[in-house]
Amino acid sequence: MGGYHHGEIAVQERAGLAGQAGHSQGAIGNTIPEVAVVFLAQQPHVVVGGTDERGRIWATQLTGEPGFLTVPGPHTLHIGTLPPPEDPLAAVLTGAGAATGSGSGREAARIGMIGIEPATRRRMRMNGRAVRDGDGLRVELDQVLSNCPKYIQKRDHHPVADAATPAARSAVDSTELSAAQQRILREADTFFVATASPDGDADASHRGGNPGFVQVLSPRLLRWPDYMGNAMFLTLGNLELNPAAGLFFPGWETGTSLHLTGSARTVWDEEEVARHPGAQRLVEFEITAVREVAEASPLRWSAPAYSRFNPPPTA
Numbered sequence: 001m002g003g004y005h006h007g008e009i010a011v012q013e014r015a016g017l018a019g020q021a022g023h024s025q026g027a028i029g030n031t032i033p034e035v036a037v038v039f040l041a042q043q044p045h046v047v048v049g050g051t052d053e054r055g056r057i058w059a060t061q062l063t064g065e066p067g068f069l070t071v072p073g074p075h076t077l078h079i080g081t082l083p084p085p086e087d088p089l090a091a092v093l094t095g096a097g098a099a100t101g102s103g104s105g106r107e108a109a110r111i112g113m114i115g116i117e118p119a120t121r122r123r124m125r126m127n128g129r130a131v132r133d134g135d136g137l138r139v140e141l142d143q144v145l146s147n148c149p150k151y152i153q154k155r156d157h158h159p160v161a162d163a164a165t166p167a168a169r170s171a172v173d174s175t176e177l178s179a180a181q182q183r184i185l186r187e188a189d190t191f192f193v194a195t196a197s198p199d200g201d202a203d204a205s206h207r208g209g210n211p212g213f214v215q216v217l218s219p220r221l222l223r224w225p226d227y228m229g230n231a232m233f234l235t236l237g238n239l240e241l242n243p244a245a246g247l248f249f250p251g252w253e254t255g256t257s258l259h260l261t262g263s264a265r266t267v268w269d270e271e272e273v274a275r276h277p278g279a280q281r282l283v284e285f286e287i288t289a290v291r292e293v294a295e296a297s298p299l300r301w302s303a304p305a306y307s308r309f310n311p312p313p314t315a
Contacts, residue, residue, distance in 0.1 A: 005197055008237025014268070015280065020231040028145045028232075031074045036124055036146070040069040040115050044157065044299060046079065049194020049204035049246060050089050050111040050130075056261045056289065058088040059194035059204055059248035063164070063297050068136075069115065077113075077126060079137040086171040086293045088246075088259050097131025111139065112194060112204035118301070119156050121149035125234075127203055142201070151208035151227060153189050153304035155252065163255050164298040174290045176219035181292065184249060184258060185222065187211050189304055194246040195238035195264075205235045210306055212313030220287045222247075225279030226266070227311065236281070239264050245285065250297070252304075257296035262288040278311025 003025065004012070012021040032040070044066055049059040060083065068080035083090040089109075096109035108129035116123040128141040162168075177185065189211050196202045207224065215223045226236065239245065243263040250257060267273065267282035276282060 004232075005237065005241070007197070007240035007242075008233050010240050011233040011236045011266070012231060015231070015233070017231040021233070024230050024232050027230075028143055030141050030144055032071050032077065032126070032141065032144055036144075037071045039117070039122065039124070040071060040077070042066050043069055043115050043117060044159070045297070047114040047116065047192045047204050047206075047248065048089065048093075048111050049113070049192070050092060050109055050202050051196060051200065052089060052092050055244075056246070057194050057196055057202075057244045058246035058259055058261050059192045060087050060089050060259060061248060061250060061257060061297060063299060075141050077128070077139045077141060078133065079130075079139065081136055082132070084166065084169060084296075086169050086296070088261070088291050093130065093137060094132060096137065108140075110196070110200050110202045112202040113139070114192065114204050114206055116152070116206060118152060118154055121152040121154060121307070123147050123149075123152065123206060125204065127201065147206070148230065149307075150229070150309040151307050152206065153208055153306050155301040155304050157299045157301045159298050160255070160300050161298075163300070164295045168295040169293060170295070171291055171293045176287060177216065177290060178219075181258060181290065182216045182219065184251075185214050185216050188214050188249055189306065190250070192248045192250075193235055193264075194248070195235050196242055196244065197238050198241045203234050203238060208307060208310065210310045210313050213310075215314065217284075222285040222287070223267075224283055224285075225276040225311070225314075226281040226283055227278050227309075228280055236266050236283070239266060239283075247285065252301040255295050255297040255300065257293045259291045259293070260285070260287050260289070262286045276314045
């Protein structure tokens, strides 16, 4: 992946931020810097976005003991785990690059990733091509960039020894949000969004705000504000050309993962945007499928310290 694609450029120009985007482009590379090698080795999780065998985009989380993320070379990340069967990307990631019955190999899975450390509000994005490597994944990286700490809620974590066991895990699928799931989203302060370019190159991004920043308009329709960022518009640029998207809402206190897939669009209407404090634009997301996985993660997190950059939610 080289420079910005047409969708990203279109959004940058419409937002009047093409100049800033040009300066920000210098932060995008394909090499993991030395300081990031240490950062990744300390993390117990990584967020992953990708496309399933039916063409739907999902975002999810892989967890492991610190050290499960390693950097064998400057352009390569190794993830020392595979998703459990209940994960919406399990089939694609466990079979990525594997030989088929005909002797030919499956394509690498194109994925977007975020390594994020809530305790220090540090994060980095990595996009590339994943193939299965034993009990893990080897990812050849096409894009690597660090993001600012804005809108990240500070949290500390601890593992729970008897959590996220195969016997405890279970998945429930639906095509719309239950009343309980709607409450989870209304109270959320963080989620992750996965998108892809028309060519299939995936990206995963973080979204944060005070509880209430995610609006549940109906059991199948969400809306959230797009706050001021780095002007790259990697997410909205993908949506400009390919509306497919996936959302992941982590259960910080429970280990439950809530995954949504569907389509998203950017709302530019100035009158509507003005009703949302701090919003530069809005994003609406129409749900086509929901998967809730109980005991998906062995990690439990402390109560959040909200980012000082979070605007107040819409009244």
